[in-house]
Each structure stands twice: as structure tokens, then as C-alpha cells.
Amino acid sequence: MIDESHWNSLLAAARAAREQAYAPYSRFRVGAALLDEAGRVHGGCNVENAAYPEGVCAEAGALSALVLAGGRQIIAAVVVGEGAEPVTPCGGCRQKLREFADATLPIRIADGQGWRGEHTLAALLPASFGPTHLTKKDGRDAAS
Template sequence: MSDIIVTESLQVALWQAAKAAQVQAYAPYSRFLVGAAVLDEHGRIHAGCNVENAAYPQGTCAEAGALSAMILAGSRRAKAVMVLGEGSGLVTPCGGCRQKLREFASPDTLIFIASPQEVRTWFTLQQLLPESFGPEHLTT
């Protein structure tokens, strides 16, 4: 199932997983709850939420949590990602998470950006992290 097509039903499943993860976020300092979900190469969905820490910047982003859950489950490729947050602005992955996604996703991987009400837009990883450095740069 390596060539997964992200259908509307998969988008909905990713959105639902990210929304459920957002509710579990631990953000007592910023009160900015984020959920994320990653679709792996086997068609499975892995979710994560942001976890803050009083010792900034020791917290963990939702995308990093979802990637960790994916790795723990034995997967190595992110085929699509959903990031869900509140507010009028788009909640896109931070720079560090863009690079973390680059480790496990290809430049054409779809990154969906959502609110708790809807999927708002999408980008490819290439659009979010152009001319990126990835694992292939370290091969000889």
C-alpha cells in the first residue's frame, strides 16, 4: 500500500484523529492546543498532540508526537499529515517540525491544515520547506 491516494474519506479520518488528539493536548502555558495525525505507508493513522513544559523550549509539538507514534508502530514513511489548531490564522508546522517531517516524508507529501470545524487548506512539504536537506543528502 505504498502508493496511497489520499481520498476524501482518508482526509476525514486524519481530521478526526487530529481533532481527538487536540483535545488531549497539554498546553497550560500557551493554552494553544494542537493535534496532528500522520497517515503511514500501510494506510494506518497515528496521532499526536502538543505537550508543553515549564522549562521552555522543552515541549513537544503535535507533529513530532504523531511521527513518534508512527515510528513506534513500525512505520517509516508519512504519506499525508493533518495539523489542527484554533484561531483565524493557519496553524502550519513550525520550522523544526517541517524538518522532522522531511525525514519521513517526500517533498510531494500533502500537509493538510485544519481547524476544529474543517480542513482549511493544504500544502506539499516542498511548499512548506523548499530546497530542503534530507536523508538522501547523506548517502554516498
């Protein structure tokens, strides 16, 4: 169970990351923060590119920071963005989060005013494909 102090730390990190976003084309800045299995918080922001498909989402940036720090499991996630509707992770980022979390991952959504919602990864990515699908029936990794 994630306590409110963890959620508040994640919210602060995601908001700070959002302030650093590089979004000169869309002006749509997003920040994300992930809590790993060691209790560390990893932030990321979106980084656009003139070659539009080459940009990076905030969640992907936070995942890179998590992996760089040695994290391998996401315990909780926060995404911060401003919009008429709550800003949830895009489809690609939902799959990226799935690599390091199971279906029960809690994902809170916020904006500058406060919390806008909470979902599990299963609600955002039902019947997902993940690392366990690549494990052989005897429990060995498929690459073995």
C-alpha cells in the first residue's frame, strides 16, 4: 500500500519534471514520476522533436531514469498534465510501464490544481502482454 507521503513526493517530482518539459511545438507539457522497489522516485518530462515521431513521453523518460538507477519494478506512478480531460499515459507508455509493473500498478493523474483520478494499469491496459508471456512453461526465460 502506498501512503500519502509517497503520493505527495511523486506529485511534487512529476510537477517539477513537467516544468522542465521541452514542448515548443505542441506546448503540451507533461511530467511523470515513478516509485521503484527501493522507495526511490524517478521523474521524467516529455521532450519533443521537430521530427514529430522522434519525441519522448514523460513516462518513458522516467522509466529511463528508473532503469539507470538500478530499479526494475514500478510500485506507483503519477502523471501530471493540463487538459480538459485528465492526462493519462498514451498507449505506448502504458505498454512500457507494463514491462516493469503488473496489472495492479496504481497510476494517479493530476494537474496544477490537484488529483484528477486514479487507475490501475489493468484498467488502462486490459488483457496486457508482458514479460511473463515470454516465460516457458517450466519457468525458464524464453531466451534460455
